[in-house]
Every structure is written in structure tokens, then in C-alpha cells.
Amino acid sequence: MSAVLKTALPVRESPAPESLALKAEAKGLDFYYGAFKALKNLHMPVYEKKVTALIGPSGCGKSTFLRSFNRMHDLYPGNRYQGEIRMYPDNVNILAPDVDPIEVRMRISMVFQKPNPFPKTIYENVAYGMRVRNINRKSTVDEKVEKALREAALWMEVKDRLHDLAFNLSGGQQQRLCIARALATDPEMLLFDEPTSALDPIATASIEELVDELRQRVTILIVTHNMQQAARISDYTAYMYLGEIIEFGETDQIFIKPRNKQTEDYITGRFG
Amino acid sequence: MGATTTGTDLHAGKLRALRALIASHKRWDLFFASVGVLALMFGILAFVALFFDMAVDGVPRITPDFFASFPSRRAENAGILSAWVGSTLVMLVTALAAVPLGVGAGVYLEEYAPRNWMTDVIEINVTNLAGVPSIVYGLLALGLFVYQFGLGQSILTAGLTLALLILPVVIVATREAIRAIPVAIREGAYALGASKWQTTHDHIIPYSMAGILTGVIIGLARAIGETAPIITIGALTFIAFLPPPPVQATAPFVNFEWLTSPFTVMPIQMFNWTSRPEEAFQANAAAAGLVLVVMTLVMNALAIYIRYRLRRNIKW
Numbered sequence: 292m293s294a295v296l297k298t299a300l301p302v303r304e305s306p307a308p309e310s311l312a313l314k315a316e317a318k319g320l321d322f323y324y325g326a327f328k329a330l331k332n333l334h335m336p337v338y339e340k341k342v343t344a345l346i347g348p349s350g351c352g353k354s355t356f357l358r359s360f361n362r363m364h365d366l367y368p369g370n371r372y373q374g375e376i377r378m379y380p381d382n383v384n385i386l387a388p389d390v391d392p393i394e395v396r397m398r399i400s401m402v403f404q405k406p407n408p409f410p411k412t413i414y415e416n417v418a419y420g421m422r423v424r425n426i427n428r429k430s431t432v433d434e435k436v437e438k439a440l441r442e443a444a445l446w447m448e449v450k451d452r453l454h455d456l457a458f459n460l461s462g463g464q465q466q467r468l469c470i471a472r473a474l475a476t477d478p479e480m481l482l483f484d485e486p487t488s489a490l491d492p493i494a495t496a497s498i499e500e501l502v503d504e505l506r507q508r509v510t511i512l513i514v515t516h517n518m519q520q521a522a523r524i525s526d527y528t529a530y531m532y533l534g535e536i537i538e539f540g541e542t543d544q545i546f547i548k549p550r551n552k553q554t555e556d557y558i559t560g561r562f563g
Numbered sequence: 564m565g566a567t568t569t570g571t572d573l574h575a576g577k578l579r580a581l582r583a584l585i586a587s588h589k590r591w592d593l594f595f596a597s598v599g600v601l602a603l604m605f606g607i608l609a610f611v612a613l614f615f616d617m618a619v620d621g622v623p624r625i626t627p628d629f630f631a632s633f634p635s636r637r638a639e640n641a642g643i644l645s646a647w648v649g650s651t652l653v654m655l656v657t658a659l660a661a662v663p664l665g666v667g668a669g670v671y672l673e674e675y676a677p678r679n680w681m682t683d684v685i686e687i688n689v690t691n692l693a694g695v696p697s698i699v700y701g702l703l704a705l706g707l708f709v710y711q712f713g714l715g716q717s718i719l720t721a722g723l724t725l726a727l728l729i730l731p732v733v734i735v736a737t738r739e740a741i742r743a744i745p746v747a748i749r750e751g752a753y754a755l756g757a758s759k760w761q762t763t764h765d766h767i768i769p770y771s772m773a774g775i776l777t778g779v780i781i782g783l784a785r786a787i788g789e790t791a792p793i794i795t796i797g798a799l800t801f802i803a804f805l806p807p808p809p810v811q812a813t814a815p816f817v818n819f820e821w822l823t824s825p826f827t828v829m830p831i832q833m834f835n836w837t838s839r840p841e842e843a844f845q846a847n848a849a850a851a852g853l854v855l856v857v858m859t860l861v862m863n864a865l866a867i868y869i870r871y872r873l874r875r876n877i878k879w
């Protein structure tokens with residue numbers, strides 16, 4: 292076992308099994324970009340109010356899997372899902388053709404790889420999710436904007452310049468703004484696609500800290516190419532390779548006692 | 564010791580050969596740069612010479628009276644009042660028609676149109692339309708607007724004709740401006756649950772406004788100098804009255820009669836004067852040409868300014 296990974300492991304009591312509830316579950320999920328099959332028969336639970344990390348070498352399908360959860364692929368022609376992602380407690384297959392992708396995106400929010408604030412003010416960025424939902428009462432919006440910015444640990448830094456352009460923030464602040472934007476509408480689940488890959492180490496640390504706090508109120512699914520990060524912040528980890536889930540388990544187990552040889556090779560750095 | 568000397572010699576020889584090679588490559592840089600400067604100078608000098616020639620003839624005629632007088636049989640009394648008012652009103656119609664049509668078509672093609680062969684055919688046609696000779700638009704307008712729709716030889720007809728002419732420019736500018744918006748911004752909006760229309764209305768159109776307006780103004784700058792299609796639809800060459808004003812002091816305060824009024828425009832007035840034998844009319848033509856060039860330059864400057872102003876808040 293590599294020393295790096297051992298020191299990187301957080302000390303965390305194992306979750307009490309009775310507190311585990313399913314928030315979503317992939318069941319036999321296949322995904323096609325045109326004729327190219329990018330995801331192959333994925334099965335994976337996502338537990339409520341836990342952080343689930345997707346790791347694996349570049350191009351293995353992590354983003355493709357993540358973006359299936361909010362039907363992002365529906366934006367482009369030629370993409371096709373097969374199988375199910377069930378969401379609970381309502382037990383609906385969010386990939387079903389008769390489920391509106393907009394409804395899914397309203398329930399499951401997303402933070403992207405590179406911070407992508409709109410060229411608007413800080414305030415309007417956070418308020419946009421509410422505008423989309425026709426929530427326009429100023430007092431309500433004000434309140435929710437503040438709450439979301441506090442939850443994203445950005446309030447103290449921006450409260451005096453809410454009407455400045457979001458582009459004037461640093462990269463790390465922009466990413467926290469995007470998190471606030473995603474939080475402002477109380478999503479049931481939050482997707483992160485390598486949210487720190489464009490950030491410096493200090494900004495990265497603050498995002499990780501934030502994810503650690505957010506787990507108490509929202510279910511999180513996060514893609515990361517950084518194994519230490521997965522080890523530090525996630526409760527569950529899935530290792531993916533060539534469009535398949537090779538191994539899924541509690542993060543501690545995956546990093547200390549992987550059952551699969553391929554997983555072990557990857558996390559010990561012999562491969563990837 | 565001897566070995567080192569030959570080694571150094573060898574080294575020096577290699578270096579000399581290398582430098583000779585680089586020097587020969589650089590001669591081509593010099594050659595191309597000279598050709599480029601010549602080509603550039605040719606264009607610029609030709610324009611500057613023309614402009615100065617026109618300025619020398621025309622500037623003495625540019626007086627307040629010149630802008631406030633109707634055309635006249637006596638060159639020294641003639642002015643461009645009906646022409647510049649006509650041009651302005653025609654441009655107004657052109658802009659009001661071309662902006663919604665062009666932006667609508669551009670946004671539809673980029674955001675809504677399904678990707679299939681129909682869309683491809685339409686796209687190729689839009690690009691080709693930009694190359695259709697303007698007189699063909701004139702002919703089309705004569706048949707369609709003047710005879711078919713019965714709009715007459717009016718400001719409305721002229722405005723709509725020029726709107727058709729610049730439509731491809733507006734569509735292409737709109738599409739390019741939309742394509743410059745990063746995918747991540749668009750996905751950011753969709754990820755919050757925005758519908759297609761919300762994304763288009765709240766993000767795509769505002770963020771591409773700078774590019775769209777630039778395209779519109781460049782299109783208008785081209786349209787204001789167009790002569791052939793306007794002659795084809797039958798603009799007057801001599802007109803001594805103004806269209807009814809669009810606004811009035813009594814209710815309902817706006818008046819649309821000007822749309823159906825006969826008119827003339829700057830380039831036609833200019834053309835009319837150049838075809839007169841008298842020397843004095845040539846000076847009038849030069850002065851009108853000068854005004855037209857300045858109008859075009861001002862429009863282009865406006866386009867640059869708008870672009871700068873609107874892009875200030877957008878960094879990607």
C-alpha cells in the first residue's frame with residue numbers, strides 16, 4: 292500500500308448503516324455518443340447526503356456518467372441512453388423519454404470543470420436559478436442569494452460588492468459562486484465535474500472544505516482525477532475504466548483494500 | 564590539442580552554414596513584407612487620392628444651405644435635403660426590418676434548427692445570398708413589393724429591399740456572435756433548469772448583442788450607398804418636397820404616411836448630378852459623395868464603439 296495514500300486518508304468513522312438511504316441508482320445504464328458506446332452496463336447506488344466520487348483514467352467515461360444524471364446529453368443530437376437511473380424517494384427513472392430533462396435539471400444541479408459564471412453581476416448569477424423558476428420577489432431572492440452565498444463560503448468576501456461583475460472574482464471565488472448558483476434553488480443532488488482542476492492549491496482546498504460541509508444537506512456526486520481528493524472528501528468511490536465501473540465501495544475500502552487488481556494498480560499509481 | 568582545433572573549425576563551419584541558411588530564409592520574409600506593403604499602399608493611396616480629390620471639389624459646397632435645400636436647376640442653389648432625409652428614413656425601415664428578421668433567423672439556425680440536410684441547404688443559401696448582385700434584389704423587389712404587394716415606389720419598398728440585401732450579413736453576424744459564446748456558459752444555463760427560450764432570451768441574445776449590432780451597422784453602411792436596386796424600384800431623381808414627418812404635435816402623434824411617400828436617396832442624388840454636363844453640378848456631386856463617405860465612416864466608427872462598449876463586460 293502506498294504511503295502517500297495512507298497519509299491522505301481522512302480519519303472518519305464508518306457510516307452507520309441504518310442512516311443510509313438511496314438517493315439515486317444507476318441500473319444497467321448504457322450510453323451512446325452516436326454509434327460509440329461510452330458507458331457499458333453501469334450499476335451504482337448514490338446514497339443520500341453522502342459524497343460519491345468517480346475516479347479513473349482520462350476518457351474512461353466519468354463525465355459522461357455524471358452528465359447522464361442531469362440529462363445534459365439531451366442537449367446534443369445523436370446521444371442515446373439505455374437502462375435506468377432511478378431517483379428516490381419518488382422512484383422515477385429520470386432517463387425515461389417521458390421525463391422532461393428540464394425537470395431533472397431543476398432537481399439535480401451541476402458545477403462544471405472550469406468556473407462558468409454568466410457575464411452578469413454576482414447577485415444575478417446566484418439569482419438566475421430563481422429567475423428560471425419565476426421567483427422574482429425581491430425579498431425572497433435577496434434572502435436566498437445571501438443564504439446560498441453563505442453556504443458556498445463566499446458571502447463575507449462579496450457582500451459589499453454583490454453588483455460587481457462576476458468576472459472580477461478570482462478563479463476560486465468564481466467556482467464558489469457557481470456552487471452558490473447551484474445551491475440557491477435547493478437541489479436534491481449536486482454534480483461536480485472535476486471542480487478544482489482549473490484552480491490553484493489554496494482555492495482547491497477551500498472547495499474541498501466546502502464539499503465536506505455540503506454533504507450534510509445535499510447528495511453529492513463528484514468526478515475527480517485526483518485520487519487524494521477522492522480519498523479526502525468522498526464516502527463512496529467508483530473506479531471506472533473504459534466505460535465500465537470496475538469497482539464500487541466505501542472510499543476507505545477502495546483505497547485500503549481494493550478487491551480488484553486493476554483498481555489497486557490505478558490507485559497505487561502503477562497505471563493511469 | 565590538434566584534435567580540439569579541428570573540432571572548433573568544424574563547429575565554426577557548421578555555424579556558418581546554419582547562418583547562411585537562416586539568412587536565405589529571411590530574404591523571403593523581406594520579399595513578402597515588401598510586396599505586402601506595396602499592396603497595402605496601393606489600396607490606401609488610391610482611396611486617399613480619391614477622397615482628397617472629392618474633398619477639394621466638394622468642401623466649398625458643404626454649407627448649412629447645402630443640407631437644407633432641395634435639388635434645383637441652378638447648381639449653386641441645389642442641396643441634398645430630400646436625399647439625406649430619404650436616406651435616413653430608408654435606413655430606418657431597413658434596420659427595423661432587417662434586425663428582427665436577421666436576428667430571428669440567425670438565432671433559429673444556431674439554437675433551434677434540427678441538424679439535417681434541409682438546414683444545410685438553407686445555410687449554404689444564406690451564405691450565397693450575400694453574393695447576389697444588388698440589382699437582382701432590385702428586380703425582385705420591383706416584382707414583389709411594388710407590383711405584387713402594391714407598396715408602390717415608396718420609402719417602405721426601398722427599406723424592405725435593402726433589408727433583404729443586408730439580411731445575409733445580419734444573419735451571418737448573428738450566427739458568428741452566437742458561436743463565440745462558450746459552450747460552458749450555455750450549459751451553465753441549461754444546468755439550472757432553463758428552457759431553450761430562457762437560455763436564448765437571458766443569455767444567448769444579450770451576450771451576442773455586440774456582434775449582432777456590429778453586423779447590422781456594417782450592413783446599413785453598405786445599404787446606404789446602394790444605388791442600383793433603388794433605381795430599379797423607381798426612386799425619383801428629382802424631388803422637391805419631404806415625406807410627411809413621422810411624428811406630429813396632435814394625437815395620435817405618430818404618422819405612417821411617410822412610408823408610402825416617394826423619395827430619393829444620397830447616391831441617386833449624386834448620380835443625378837454627375838450625369839449633368841455643367842461643372843458646377845460636379846462640385847455638388849463631390850460634396851454629396853463626401854457626405855456619404857463621412858456617413859459611412861461614422862457608422863463604422865459607431866460599430867466599433869458599440870462593440871467596445873458591450874464587450875467590456877464580457878471576457879472569454
Ligand SMILES: Nc1ncnc2c1ncn2[C@@H]1O[C@H](COP(=O)(O)OP(=O)(O)O)[C@@H](O)[C@H]1O
Nearest residue numbers: 324327329347348349350351352353354355356
Ligand atoms: N461529445 C462526444 N462525442 C463523442 N465521443 C465523446 C464525446 N464526449 C466524450 N466522448 C468519448 O467518450 C469517452 C468518455 O469521455 P468522458 O466521459 O469525457 O471521459 P472522462 O470524463 O472520464 O475523461 C471518451 O472516449 C471520449 O472520447
Ligand SMILES: [Mg+2]
Nearest residue numbers: 353354355514
Ligand atoms: Mg471528464
